[in-house]
Every structure is written in C-alpha cells, then in structure tokens.
Amino acid sequence: MTTHGKAATGRSRVGRLRRTAVTGLSFLVLLVSGVGWVYLKLNGGIDTFSADGLSGDRPPGSSMGQNVLVIGSDSRAGGNSELGGGTGAVGRSDTAFLLHVYGDRKHAVAVSIPRDSLVEIPACRLPGGAWTAPKHGAMFNAAFSVGETAEGNPACTQNTVERLTGLRVDHTVVVDFAGFSALTSAVGGVPVCLPHDIHQRDLSPKLPTRGARIFAKGPQTVSGQRALDYVRLRHGIGDGSDLGRIKRQQAFVASLIKEVKSRGMNPTTLLPLADAATDALTVDPGLGSADRLLAFAMSMKNVDLHNTKFVTVPWRYEGARVAIVESDADALWAALKADRTVDGKDASGRRSAERDRTDGDSAPSAAADPLLGKGISLAVYNGTTVTGLAARAADLLRSRGFTVTTAATASRQDHVSTVVEYGPGLRNDAEKAARLLPGARTDASDSAGIRVVLGSSYTEDSSATTGGTAPSAVPPAVADEARSADDDPCADVPQG
Template sequence: MTGHRRGSIPSGTHQRAQARGRPSRTKKRRHSRVRIVAWTTAGVLGLTATAGGVVYWRLNGNITTFDGDAVSTDRPDAARPDAQGRTPANVLLIGSDSRGGGNSDLGGGNEGGARSDTTILLHIYADHKHATGISIPRDSLVDIPPCKLPSGKWTKPQSNVMINSAFAVGDTEEGNPACTQNAVEKLTGLRIDHTIVVNFAGFAEMTGAIGGVDICMPKDVYEGDLNPNLGRKGKLLFPKGRQKVSGQAALDYVRIRHGLGDGSDIGRTKRQQAFMSALIKEVKSRGMNPTALLPLADAATRSLTVDPGLGSAQKLLSFALSLKDIDLHDMKFLTVPWRYEGPRVALVKPDVDQLWAALKADRTIDGQDAGVSTASAAAEPSAPPAPPAETPAGAAPDGTGVKVGVYNGTTATGLAAKAATTLKAAKYTVTTTGTAAARDRTGTLVRYGPGEKAKAQQVATLFPGATLEASSRAGISLVLGKDYAAVNGGSAETTTPASPATPAPLPTSATQDARSADDDPCANLSYG
C-alpha cells in the first residue's frame, strides 16, 4: 500500500467525500477566499459611496445662498441659444472684505458691514471654449437700481455712486450680493446667470487647498507697503521675483497697492488678474475632475455665498466642470475702459458700451464669433433625428416648481406665446419666451440638463412628437419646430428677419492690456 504525507488528504478519502456530496477542504478554502474577496469589494464600494455622500453632504452644509427674491424683476433678457442650442453665461464674481467672523484677523478691519473690493464679470462664451473676465474698479461711478433691504423694503435708485457701495446696501456683515448683481445688470444690459461671493477667509483657504499659487513681484515689498499707516518700513513680505504664496500671503498679495506702480486700485486690479490667471493654471494642472476639485470646493464653500441656482455641491461642481475645455490662452482678463474723475473712476463711453455689445453678441475680444451661425450650422451634415420622447404613463404632468425657457425655432409668429400658455396651464414656470438662433427647425425639441430627463419627458407630453436632447448645461428649454406651427396656426412671416448687426470692433482701451491665463506671471503687473 502506497503511503502518503502527513496532513495530505488520501485520494480515496477525497473521492469518497465528493461522492457523498460534501465539499473537500480544498474547495472550502477556495470558497472562503471568494467570499472574503466579495465582501471586501462590497465593503470598499460601500465605504466609497458613503464617503462620497458624506463629502457632498458636508459641502452642501457649507454653502450659503442669498435671497433670490432680492434680484430685480426688471432685468435684461436671457441670452438666446446659438444654432447648436448652446447658450453663453455671465457669472458675477465678488470679492468681499466682510468684517464678520474671522475676516477682521485677515485684514478686514474692525468696523462692521461689508464692502466689495473686487468685482469681475466673467463671460463664458456659447462654445464653452472661450471666456473673458472683466474687472470693474471698485470706485467706478454707476447708477444703482432699487435694492431689497433686510427688512423687506426696497431702496430708491441712486445715481453716480461707487459700485462697491451696492454691496454695502443694508449694512450687514454678509453684504448684499443681489444689489451688486442688480447694479451690474443695469450697467451692462447683460443678464447675470450666477453670482459668487468669496470673502477673505475663503480666499485664503482656497489657495492653501491647492498648495499655493505662483506670483511675481516687480520689487521688494514690505509691511509698510501693505499698511501705509504703519509708520515704518517693517519686515520684508515679498522679495522681488517669482515665488509661491498661499493663505495670508496670497491675500496680502491681492490686497497690496501702495509702493507698486502708481499705488492705485487700477494697478492692484492688474495684479489680481495675474493672480486669477495663476490660480486657474494651478487648478487645471491638477485636473478638472471631481477628485481634484473636491478639496478646493471644501475650502471654498466654507466662506462662499452664491445665488440659489448654484446652491448645492452638485451644481457647483457641474458648473466648474463645464469650464474644463477652456484653454488657458482663451481665458482672458481685462479692465473696463476707464478714466479718473477726481478721486473716482468714470467709465469711458462709447468704449464701454461697445464692450457690452460685443459680449452680448458673444464675440471674443479679438472680434471672433464664439457661437455657431445659422449658415454654418446648415452647412454641416445633419445629425440623425433623435428618437421621440417617451411618454410616461400616468396622470397629466404637474409642472409645479419646474422652469422652462421657450424658443420659436421657425419663421412663424406667435408660437412661443402659445406654447407658454400651454405650459402655464400645467403649472410650469416659463422663464423666458423668445426666438431661437436657428429658425428652420423641423421638429420640436426639449433640451434638458444633467438629472432633468424625467422633467423633460413630462414637458414633452404636452407637445406630441417632441424629441429629447441631453445637454451639459442645467435647465430645460423648449424649441418649437415646424411640426408645432403646422397644427397651431402660426402665421408665416412675410419678410426675412434681419440679421443682428455686428457690433463695432472692441476699443483698444479695453483690449490693449488684456491678459491671457497663460501669460508670463511677471508681465503687466501694474499701471503707471
């Protein structure tokens, strides 16, 4: 009889165990390993999902929104989509030196209230491959329309006052972002889609979250340059040349103005534009994805105030990711055309009006059209027709709380108003009615943003034959086609609609000192 090693299973025993239907020890160990791997994998996935949920929950808890009802009802029209259904966006960026919380320790002063020392209108072009940030000096003289006070009352309009005074209306530590938005809309004639306010603490934490930002100083800078009331030179804050800063040092850099150039706020604006360029470059180098953006978002949102349309972590990250295709060279910064008027700043006409007109026409600062014209869109091969929208079974749609923009994609008249009546009867909120950029659409289309397909399907049930189309931009738009006109009695226009006039070329007063985000950080740092 052949012997066997101690601890091994005789072959006959193994065969008998299998014959009786019991698993062998080897098979048990294999199944045990499989179970361990399966449970470990499930645990990791569960923890990852839970961690992601916790992060989003924490970010949502950080975000503060201002009162949307404080935005004026007398507003410019929303931008119309181009021939591909893409819409430009205008975002108002406000730097607040609120004295509340820990901001006074970072340079906010000791008195109460809040001011806006930085105001930038960021225009994101319809192609989402170009953007221009326009700095409006804090001492610019503008007209401020009625603004809502904390008491609920509205102020009287003001004329020829500094734009940073709009943020101080109501005299609260939080400031009044809606009033600044109202003032910028009145000044530019452009509808502001989103407003974002960052205070000192948020700014300092953001720079720390990404490991610092590269800057350049044209000369040595001392404590006395930052605070002229110090009465002495003080210690060295920044040596001449390139360096990386974060936290308090980054804040000091964007606030300093004395001892550099002509010591004006205009010169400081140039350095702020250089800093913004370097900040964008640093963020993009780390990757425009949720993993890279979440630490920055966590730092920023703790001191961020936004409009209700950006009031969640998902909306903020979605907005940030929508900018990922903008090349650094196509991200421009410039200062609105200006001149001194005594100690204040006057905006130069007609130069400033030409600037706003160019943005309204979605033209870049070098005069290029960033949208897609109807003619060029017609020359492109047509995409296969989208499948008809599925009609969810059940009761008639209830549009309570759902906002829809309505656009007439044909040459027939009166369609947008008729479709708006249909939507309102189903309790939808119609945000705008207008004419689409392309007016030769055959079929009616419902375009929807991330997570809004179910709502879009409900809208489509009111317009038989409508198709659905996903978009990277939030919101629902209804674009009416000839099929809707055929059954709704639209009147055909007897004349060809006039093409919008091409705006005048941008003045060199606005473009000569424009900065690209990829420019040398040591160039164009001051005025004078």
C-alpha cells in the same frame, strides 16, 4: 438669507479694504478650472441669499453663453476674523468680476469693475421689504451696502450690474478671503513676480518706518497669508492705485488657474481645492446645491488657459473716482451679448447648433427668428450723418417681425452708441430690438412706446451669426490690455 457672524477684530479698516479686494478670486478659479464635480463630496451646506431683491425688470438672456457675477465680501464670520475681516457692522465689497462664459463653452472672459466706478444704482430692496429710489453717480461698491446689513446686498449689486451692462446675470456668487487663502495653500502656492523689494510700510502705509522686507524682487511662490498680502498690496508698487492693483490681481488669478490645471483633474488634488473655495461661499438659489454647482461647473470644463481672458471695463479718472467710458463699455457689452471674443471670434456655438439643426435636433436661435418682434411697434431715428441709416435699420427690424411706425432723422446727429429707449413695462420688447443692433443699449424713458436712436456704432453688414448685422468688436483699448491665463506671471504687471 444667511447672516454671517459679527465677531469684532482688532485689524484696521485699511487692512480690511485691502484684503477685501481679493475675496472674489477663489470662486473664479474654481469655476474656470472645471472642478465642480467634487462638490458631490462636500459636507455641510452652501449658503444662499434671497432672490426677493432681484429686479422685476431684468434683461432677457441674449446669447448662448452665461454670465456669473462674483462679488468679494468683507464678512467677519469664521476664519475671516483671524485674517483681518471687516470691523464695521455693514457688509462691504471692494472687488467684483463679471465672468462671461461663451456659448461654445471653450472661451471665457472675466471683466473687472473698479470699486470706485460711478454708476447708476437702480431701485433695491431693503431688509424690511421697501425699495430704495435709484441713485445716480454713485460708487459701484455702494450697491452691496444698501440696507446696511452685515451680510451685504448681493441682489442690489446684481441689479446694478444688469443696469450697467444690459446683460442678464445668470448667477451671482459672494465669497470672502478665508477661502481664497486656503485655496492658495491647497494648491501648493502660486507663482508671482515683483519689480522690486516690498517692505512692511508698503503694506501698511501708516507705519512710521519702512519696516522689514516682506517680499523680495523677482519671481517667487506665495500661499496663504503671503498670498493675501501680495494681492492686497497697493502702495509702493506701480502707481499705487486700485486700478493698478486690479491688473496685478488679474495676473495672480491667471497664474492660480494655470497652477490648478497643471496638477491634473483627480479627486486627490481637487477635493481640498473645492473645500477651500467653498469655505465661505454664498450663492443665488439657482446654484444653492452641490448637484447644481456640479452641473454648472462641468459645463465649462473645456475652457482652456489661453482662451481664459481678463480685462477691465473701459474707464477714465473723474477726480478721485472712476468714470466708465460709455461708448467703449457699450461696445464691450455688445460683443459679450453676441458671444464675440476679445480677439473678435464668434464663440457662440451657433455653428454647431446649425449643424445640429440639419438633423432636426435643435430649434432656430432667437436672433434668427423671423417673428422675434411680432406684435412690437417702435420708431427708428438716425442719430448719425450717414444717409439712409434709419431706413436700412427699419428694414432689418421689419424682417424680424417688428412694426416700424417711423423711420426719420434724430434731432442730433452726433450719437456714438445706439440707444433703444422704452416706456414703462416695455423693457423686454426693447431688449429684443437691441439684440439686432450692434453696440445697442437699452434705456428707460418716461415716454410711451419704444424709440431707437442709431449711433455711429451701428453698421449695416449682414451676418448669419447675429441675425442681420455684424456684432461690435471689443474696443482696441480693452483687447490690447487683455491677459490670458497662460501668460507669464511677470509679463505686463504694474511696475514700481
């Protein structure tokens, strides 16, 4: 793993926390803008982090799409020291996106995960090789600091996201804000919008007076340091929360992607953007070379602005922290697993695959494989008041090759989400069952075997796209708040 420099800075911790909130944005913009081919012209290497810390008990790939975790780091290396990088010895992260690129390669959605979300941090590898015990009810951003190293622990954050979502993370990228600042300058500035004038104290609340005006009310274009100041701004606008800042960051990234697209895809304009975006890029070994980044980015060049969405994982306040609303979050993860878009469309690309199979060019999808569950035994319990639900689910599972040993009523009938509980060494088998049950999540158990408890999210509705059941829709609370990359930058931004 590459270790970043430790040059100290004179900036305050408050400045560091605010600025780190923007560090994941530059790679996201590069990725969905389809400019990966210019990596072939880049000089110098791309840093990679070790995969030794990735969990050995990971979710299998469950759709034709791909998931990319983008983490913001407060590294003090290089140009970050001049921009106010972290002053502590431990690498930290305050921003994370899970970017899901759908199987049709025409749709994408970035899901923001609030830094203060209370989650389970699973076992993570320390620098010396030992593994930590799982932590329950921990803040999400604490995962990146496990091991207390300057470069942070991206593998631990990836393990945490996989545990939270039940989705396999195909690639993880760590970026810092020096590249973000350079990117906004390279593109010639980004249109933004402010509800009222912003003064120095809004940016630095410890100042004794409000200071000079740094942003005027209304539409304007920002780049470089001013772009950083805009995106890290939290106080004096909206409700002053990190959640409000996330919405403003999403609006900024949407506007930035729109600006990149408008400049056209040619070497003259794209090379400086790629240089800026990769200035402080650390990736997993699977993306650790220019040609791999090229192939990956080019696979997404057809994702357009309107089909590029931004949402936040469903949440509620729990004291000063953020609790994830599990029933809605489970439905969101299930929709992504099934390649269902925010507005309910099938974006899996399976229809095209079906057409290909008529020419004998493709194999059947795993979800439609009648032998998907061959050799796997499990029990099914109805955790709802709907009569006969366990029997119907059992029939579906048997049709896919599973051996159902029990179909009965659960001890409680108030389950909302469907849970597939699994004993030691059975996670992969449990995930295969979960792929057929809309809204299902997997959960480790001390008991032996696999046990399915059906929740009210499960409905029997045969569908060719999911191998037997209709996928869960994205919850209305999430869909209604979604932003597209082609939206007006002044629309739906937190007001003062």
